[in-house]
Amino acid sequence: MTNCVVVPCCPPVLQKRLGQGDAEELAAAFKAIADPARLRLLSFIAAQPSGEACVCHLAKPLGIQQPTVSHHLKVLFEAGVLDRERRGTWVYYRLVPERLASLRDALSIAPVQAAKADKTVSLRRAAKGKR
Amino acid sequence: MTNCVVVPCCPPVLQKRLGQGDAEELAAAFKAIADPARLRLLSFIAAQPSGEACVCHLAKPLGIQQPTVSHHLKVLFEAGVLDRERRGTWVYYRLVPERLASLRDALSIAPVQAAKADKTVSLRRAAKGKR
DNA sequence: CTCCTATATCGATGTGTGTCGATATTGATT
DNA sequence: AATCAATATCGACACACATCGATATAGGAG
Numbered sequence: 001m002t003n004c005v006v007v008p009c010c011p012p013v014l015q016k017r018l019g020q021g022d023a024e025e026l027a028a029a030f031k032a033i034a035d036p037a038r039l040r041l042l043s044f045i046a047a048q049p050s051g052e053a054c055v056c057h058l059a060k061p062l063g064i065q066q067p068t069v070s071h072h073l074k075v076l077f078e079a080g081v082l083d084r085e086r087r088g089t090w091v092y093y094r095l096v097p098e099r100l101a102s103l104r105d106a107l108s109i110a111p112v113q114a115a116k117a118d119k120t121v122s123l124r125r126a127a128k129g130k131r
Numbered sequence: 132m133t134n135c136v137v138v139p140c141c142p143p144v145l146q147k148r149l150g151q152g153d154a155e156e157l158a159a160a161f162k163a164i165a166d167p168a169r170l171r172l173l174s175f176i177a178a179q180p181s182g183e184a185c186v187c188h189l190a191k192p193l194g195i196q197q198p199t200v201s202h203h204l205k206v207l208f209e210a211g212v213l214d215r216e217r218r219g220t221w222v223y224y225r226l227v228p229e230r231l232a233s234l235r236d237a238l239s240i241a242p243v244q245a246a247k248a249d250k251t252v253s254l255r256r257a258a259k260g261k262r
Numbered sequence: 263c264t265c266c267t268a269t270a271t272c273g274a275t276g277t278g279t280g281t282c283g284a285t286a287t288t289g290a291t292t
Numbered sequence: 293a294a295t296c297a298a299t300a301t302c303g304a305c306a307c308a309c310a311t312c313g314a315t316a317t318a319g320g321a322g
Contacts, residue, residue: 018174023167030170033238034161035280036154043149046240055299065282070300072280089289089298097240104238107164107231109177166310186269196312201270203310220268220319 163210
């Protein structure tokens with residue numbers, strides 16, 4: 001069966017005029033990330049050697065209560081940024097790299113290639129001094 | 132007089148555990164972007180051939196009132212995403228590509244996620260949404 | 263100076279959201 | 293069955309925020 005890779009694959013962004021619908025969709029995704037607790041959750045999960053973490057591993061290090069952790073994980077999950085898997089009593093969360101990459105690319109100005117071009121020099125400095 | 136917004140060059144993100152301070156700083160930046168109207172403003176400004184736009188060019192196409200436009204532009208400006216310059220009665224806004232790039236890089240996973248490909252992500256049923 | 267235009271600020275209002283205690287649900291174990 | 297542990301949901305609170313009308317500020321023209 002074809003796997004249902006969610007990832008609505010972010011709408012175009014700075015490369016053309018966003019319509020209201022695309023803007024709302026993108027804003028919702030960024031809104032899921034735009035929270036200190038959720039950013040820390042993401043970074044903590046990403047920092048795990050196994051690439052995954054269960055709730056019980058996250059509440060204490062972050063200094064927030066378990067319901068709050070569950071709430072944030074749910075927000076991130078519904079935003080497609082996290083994937084989850086139940087194993088016995090525990091639920092393990094892991095990143096969805098494709099989704100993060102699509103959000104990442106959403107911030108690209110015109111001539112930027114996606115993927116692994118860590119040496120991307122194509123970012124021209126166009127907006128400098130012109131008075 | 133267009134002062135140069137500091138642009139602290141985003142803290143590390145998914146590559147190490149975020150501290151509370153870094154997380155708050157990053158979250159504030161993403162929060163500035165996580166709004167439909169502001170995303171549209173960014174895309175509209177980016178779409179200008181000159182790379183800049185004044186308030187009077189943005190209110191009508193976006194269908195929002197002038198005070199609201201000014202408010203959003205201020206938020207983006209204070210987030211370091213927009214730069215502004217006064218010319219006569221008009222104020223022109225333009226993107227700050229370096230700032231956008233740093234936000235973009237903040238979403239990069241560390242070890243180029245290809246390594247995780249072997250363990251196929253078990254895409255289980257997503258939100259069942261039961262109430 | 264006065265008038266006009268463009269932009270910013272103020273005030274109010276309705277909506278959204280982060281947090282957490284209490285409680286429910288799920289799974290494992292006995 | 294009962295009981296415990298891990299997680300999710302519920303309810304409530306306080307706070308933040310997006311929107312816009314009214315008003316203030318700044319600059320240009322006459």
